[in-house]
Amino acid sequence: MKSFNRRNALKLTASSIALLMASSAVFSQVKITVTGGQFTPLPIAIPDFASSDASFGLELSDIVRSNLTRSGLFNIIDKASLPLQTGDVAQTPNFSSWQSTKADALVMGQVERTAQAQGSVRVWDVQASEQVVGKSYSTDANNYRRIAHQISDVIYSSLTGEGGYFDSKIVYVAESGPKANRVKRLVIMDYDGANLQYLTSGKTAALTPRFSANGKLLTYINFDDGRPQVYLLDLASGKQQRLGSFGQVTFSPRFAPDGRTIIFSVEQGGTTNIYSMPIGSNKPKQLTSGAAIDTGGSYSPDGSKIIFESDRGGSQQLYVMSASGGGAQRISFGKGSYSTPVWSPKGDLIVYTKQSEGQFHIGIMKPDGSGERVLSSAFHMEGPTWSPNGRVIMYFSDPGGNNGAALYSIDIWGRNLQKVATPTFASDPAWSPLLS
């Protein structure tokens, strides 16, 4: 019989926000409290990965331990207290010796680096004495850190039942110089901050980067002296080009899930409306009309709907309409104004920026507007982006004055708030899909 062990508890925790919002009575018999700080991270043992180059094994196992720790869902058991210091993927573990460590899960890994970087991993359920998953990976030797991220993803997803998010990239706006005239450049880095690389020169400000569905293209605005324009950037070639000529102020771009349609906003005589266009067609279709500011469009993952912000009712609020335009329904009704909505890649939630009582907040709600939940609040915060698995949110927060913005991440349960380390001030994070 499958009991509700802690591994299953983790799955339940990670699987659904509904758990948070459901009445506790439904789940009370399994005695899982997932709200607030009361959740207990899953104890997991990760001996150093075996390798013919021990320092390589250590480096990759350290990346995995760091990833899982940062997720907030795992408690990595102190290496010194483990029965084995180095993993062995060939043998079935001696479970009784591992059970005394109080670990619920055990990870054994082996990695090598020659012309290719290769890794094998097996995840074991220590309490049930059975294998959860076994996988092997290989990649170009220069990208060896990806092996550690892929291993982290398989551990995370096999134990939580959710997709992973470690084998991914972050693009953000690196900001430097005096506040009144900041240099704003696009930067790409691995999820964990490694392999940082500048994408734009900074001659003109580049803002609001967003990934295409396959992670190969970016769209962003080139803020050339008060005339923002939507641009496309091919990450493989570095080629940057303007989307087209649709108006003096063209901004707020985002890709549709089909990968070939782009949505953006055009200002004309003080009025801003939303358009969609197949890339290269040069024929934008107007989706909203009227004298208001309609912007911040974001598609549902099935491509059938668009959530956007509009001040048509007086203040900024969130509306959902059909992807072909029309039938807009307001979904935000709380106190304050709502903006920058982004549909979760899982489809179950909307993340947004909220302003109320002189503060900024990052919050989530269901696509019908129910279940509103503020996750984080400060003097300023905005611009949320979803992790590939739709369970972590990254945003930026600026303390104001001559200071500058920094990136933060938090999970959808409002736990595990972390500052994301960047060498400069940073804003407008965009999280890529899984690289795979």
Next chain:
Amino acid sequence: MRFSLSISKIIRTLLIIGLVGFISACARTPTNNIDGGTPGSQQEFLVTVGDRIFFDTGSSIVASVGQETLNKQAVWLNQYSNYNIIIEGHADERGTREYNIALSARRAAAAVNYLISRGVSANRINSKAYGKERPVAVCNDISCWSQNRRAVTVIN
């Protein structure tokens, strides 16, 4: 110490002389003084007419103070028709980045429309939208935010 005191005294005296000179010049001929710029100069537009108007939080309505400034701008621009202008819209930092681009554009449009209504030809006017990316005042309270919510008329 004594030395620096006397320096500051001299500066103060000079300032007072300058100020008196400026005021008396204004009193004589408001549009024909050195400090306010020669008539029809960019300096005159900046100092005597005023190049910017301010908005309330989230608003693009040109309030009465702003209307007075734009009235003066329109009179001046109609007199010196050799200039074209760019209206630069701006927002403060208490809004989200994308909305502020649209809001700053709406402010610029409000100023453009007002000037057109006062007889300035539309084809002399261009506009820009800077969002909250170019603050002029940097601090954490309303004294700065209110200066940053602006539309600036740049002549060229």
